[in-house]
Amino acid sequence: MAEALLPEGLREPALTDGAITLGELDDRVLSVPETRPPAKWFAAFALTSAISAVGLACIAYTLYTGIGAWGNNSPVFWAFDIINFVFWVGIGHAGTLISAILFLFRKRWRNSIARYAEAMTIFAVICAAIFPLIHVGRPWLAFWLFPYPNQRALWPNFRSPLLWDVFAVNTYFIVSLLFWFLGMVPDIASMRDRAKDPRLKFAYTALSVGWRGSAEHWQHYEKAYLLLAGLATGLVLSVHSVVSFDFAVSVVPGWHMTIFPPYFVTGAIFAGFAMVMMVLIVVRETMDLKHLITMYHLEVMNKVILGTSCLMGYAYMMEGFTAWYSQNQFIHHAFKQYLWGAYGWAGWTVLVCNVLIPQLFWSSRLRRSYPSMIFVAAAVTIGMWFERFVIIVMSLQQDYLPSSWRLYQPTLIDFGILLGSFGIFFSLVLLFARVLPVIATTEVKAILPGYQPAHGGDHDRA
């Protein structure tokens, strides 16, 4: 009726593809745990588990012999360990942005992808949390970073950004976990109702914490969800800002820059969206969810990637400008090293992968094509990892006194642990896909065409 008069651009976007009924949605999404995973899944899981095992073995070796098993030295006391930490924490931010911030902004296109994105946040934070634990020289004493009552009357040092990290990352993990879990409760309850296998039924009964779907339950649910979304929103901006303080608060030239908090947060969203987009491509193809995770979703995410890429380009320019404007010889030198130093190739990799390649997404055809999407996502992931390499290793490698300048060389153990973290991440992703509801069915049901209460006439057609 009335919508036929609206121009194309103002109409409700097609959030789903084709006609789907509520029952079909449930069957499609919630029946996954009841079925045996396909052979492909087992093959993939075997691969990621093997890679994780390699990583865990490398970690065990490090715990046994010492940090010397890595490439860290003087002056590069932090290298792959902190690069990986920042990398993974950053990746988690996309999920929280999608599920929390977009929720508050009432962007309904997030509904079908929020669950998976949030899950990826949890797994990314788990991967990230490994690193502060294993990178310390005496990991069996790492609990000293927590302020617990002790007989020596010792507090940790609250002025240290590493301690702020402890609070920030823990808060992030706990809030995200609660948020994610809360959101899943109604879906798990559905799975509980559908489950035939007694062990699955038992598990889902426990996890669904007595959800009955009553109006009272829904009221509590909506309020709690809103509150947690609000909390998580702040965390998107604060957590990576706090992580950036590890660097910004120090005196190292190249680290001591006020641009770091917004620069890091933008970079986190950038890297996270690329990773989420890559995973969603795989999910929608392998789990046959193309009509729920539509090309529209992917295109929107690509637009975000393009936007944040431009912001990153701006940030790099501002870094360069600030380095020049500061008239500080140490920062001048640090910045020149980024592009023309011993690891200058890393600096150029960052520029090309983060700023140049995502510009492909100006073309709408490329925004909707799998090869270009995967290419850009991979480039962004590599570029963002190298950006942390450039920031951490290259600034440390040549700081104030030239007598301590030295090259850094990673070892196989470093690479093993990096690879292993990817293995752990994707193992968890694969497990999640088979065990828990990958799409927030209740939220999607709210946006399925034809199923919203309307005042007269069925005019909700995308």
Add this chain to the structure above:
Amino acid sequence: MDNKISRRRFLGLMGATAAFAGACSRPNRGKIVPYTRRPGTVPGAPDKFASVFPEAGRAHPVLVVTREGRPIHVEGNDLHPDSRGKAPLRAIADILGLYDPDRLRQPLVDGRRSDWGQALAALRPAFDAARKSGKPVLLMTGATSSPTRRALIAELGADLPLSWVCWEPACGPQERLSLEHAKVVVCFEADILSGEVPSWVADFAKNRRGGTLSRLYSIEGGFSLTGSKADHRLRLKPSRAAAAAMALVRALSDPTGAGLDGFAKENGLSVDLLRGLAADLARHRGAAVAVCGPALSAEAREAVSLLNAMLGAQGRLTARSPEHAASTGLGTVKEALEDASQGKFSAAVFWGVNPAYSFPDAALWKRALAGVPVKARIGLHVDETALECGLVFAENHWLESWGDHESDSGFLTLQQPAIGPLYDTLQGEDILLRLFSGAPRPEYRLYLEEGWRKKVYSTGGGSFESFWTACLHDGLLRREARPTAAPKSRPRSAKPSATPDGFELVLSPGLAVFDGRYGGNGWLQEIPDPLTKQTWGNALRVSIADAGRLGLRDGQVVKVDAGGRAVEIPVLVSEGQTPGVLCAGLGYGRRTGNVARGVGTNLYPLLDCDSTSPFLLCGVSLTPTAAVVDLALTQGHHRMEGRDIARSVPVAEAPRSREPRNIPTMYPAQDFPLHKWGMAVDLSMCVGCSACVVACQSENNIPCVGPEQVRRGREMHWIRVDRYLLGEGAALRAVSQPMLCQHCDDAPCETVCPVNATNHSPEGLNQMAYNRCVGTRYCANNCPYKVRRFNFFEYTADKEEPEILAHNPEVTVRPRGVMEKCTFCVQRIQDVKQIAKTQGRGVRDGEVMPACAAACPASAIVFGDLKDPVSRVNSWSDDPRGYRVLEEVGAKPAVTYLAELTNPLEGEVRHG
């Protein structure tokens, strides 16, 4: 074999008083007299013993610090004028040699462990045969400064036919210098500031602080520490050094100096500079001295001698070392070995020399060994020579030995053991005493006492016992020995020597491993070479021009060929090296020893036995190979890149006043109620010898990490000597800057530690609580001076006896995963404060001396209480030359550096 030393036996090793003598099964080893008079040993308080570190015919007076009866540290003897109170680097490091796990623990007979009865019984027949047949015994020893040992060997020579060859493989003729009153010093290929003779560095440094500075010229082909510090450096091939000295001689007698211009032009030197040098020497007759390096030819030595005679320095500022301290040339050794190969000796005893490693002609050595029926090695380790000798006599370490020595200026100095022999070993002299014919001789300690009673002690000054005790306490006899006559110099015009084709190679003993005897000492292997900052190996220093021409890069292995003798060694492209000149260190490439084996390249095979100056090789060719070696360097970048780090100013431009810099800070000012410890380092006096590094390692139980870890950048030295190059080409010099924890008031490391493991003490020290550190390494990242060290692996816990006996019990050893750094020797500060408190007084200025300050031969490091208005550190810190490194970072370091003063010739001196 019992590897550990049982507690009971250990107590028995303390040779202090007779009360303990009953606890052990050995005969009375005599009384050693501690430096601080105390009845017996007080647990927890150190005892110091005056002794001597004898090396290659030079005697260095030292104090041995012992705790609970075992030596833990070696420092200088401040009562001894010759040493100026400082011990050389190798003396400090050789404490590790006492506890070397590779040491021989009992004599070996044909490779099997034995005892002294059997071992000596295996040698006596050969000695008896010598007495009967008249075929002498070959005794090859190192040079010695001990008159009693010489007397003993002379007595042995009367007892049986003996051929005594005294040989130091890496040392040329030695000099004795008195630089205190020298205003102009010219060094011909002589590295007088290397720290090997601490008194030279001390005397030089005294004249560099202010007032009228001395002036140092260095004429050399390489870039030595002396050249780095020199006010003017002339790059000259070593083969031309004789001609240079003669040109100066002629210029001194002929004021027009016409000959100088020609010489300068021929050799690419600046005419102005050479004229200026000649004029300077002429102006300072009587207060100028020329020094000839040990590698140069006899011709050069004579020329320099003549120059000294004209300068009036002969006999006053310079003298030749006494005859006994000299070693024979390679030629004499070669003759002896040829005699040996012809069967002219009934036995050979090698004591203190390792010819299987250091004699250049390996084929002759083999033939020589084949011609001697019985061969014995008196030594500390199973080294290359010991492997080829049927009898290996395990020797005492110098810390376990008695002796007397003539020091440089003729003082007689006593060496007393600081600990009884750890193993079943004997002093070399004792072994010889047991080989005499006839009635058994007394042990060497008694022989020494007897000798002194007869020859040194005079009845005028009380009983012999009190005289002996006083000498042992002080470590010296305050009596001049016979002065050595100044050698006569024969004026002779120098024959113009043809400039040979090919490279000139100058070989010198490594500053750390010396002639190779210390190859098993991990500390010495890991001390960065002061010039190249290389550890664990040697490299051939090549000039940039030559490297470019031959396409060489750092670490590339080249084949060095000197007259048919060739070795392969990696190169190091060195700025400052004269084109056409190569330099390298001897003492590497050992074949035995767990630590020494395979480290570096043995360059002894290059020496020419028939040359009178074997350490200078001419006509050397270089052939690059494809192999590249990763050199273990601790410093890779030697330019300051325009940063204000180590200041060096000509004395004319020295600052007259100092304005305090106002660096804004958001931290509140700290209150230091009682003491505020601070340090000042005078870069004018520091020569870069790195004795401070070894002393710190010895005092603070700093682990040795090995070459692989040094390559990765994980060396653990708490203090390092940074070396920065200034200028270019012929005007190149280098400034050395000791860099240690600055104990910043607003330390960047303290704020960022998440567990509060590092914090500031109320006396101004930045403290490190090892047991709280979890090892996040944020503090090290945030340190702008990068002086923090991390234990990347477990370096210490796996150590066993005897290595751990070298540890200083006052300092915690750090486990894996923990950060460590300089503490300003807080254990010494606490000790002094406690002593002062028990005595009811305050701490006196200069009472606290951190290990680095105590070891520095130049006394360039001063430590003290900044709150004490009359302390030296206060006046040094307020010096107009003073500044702080990286002050703009705002960390408020407690270490003030005093800018180096250079003293170039006034006026325009264009460098060639």
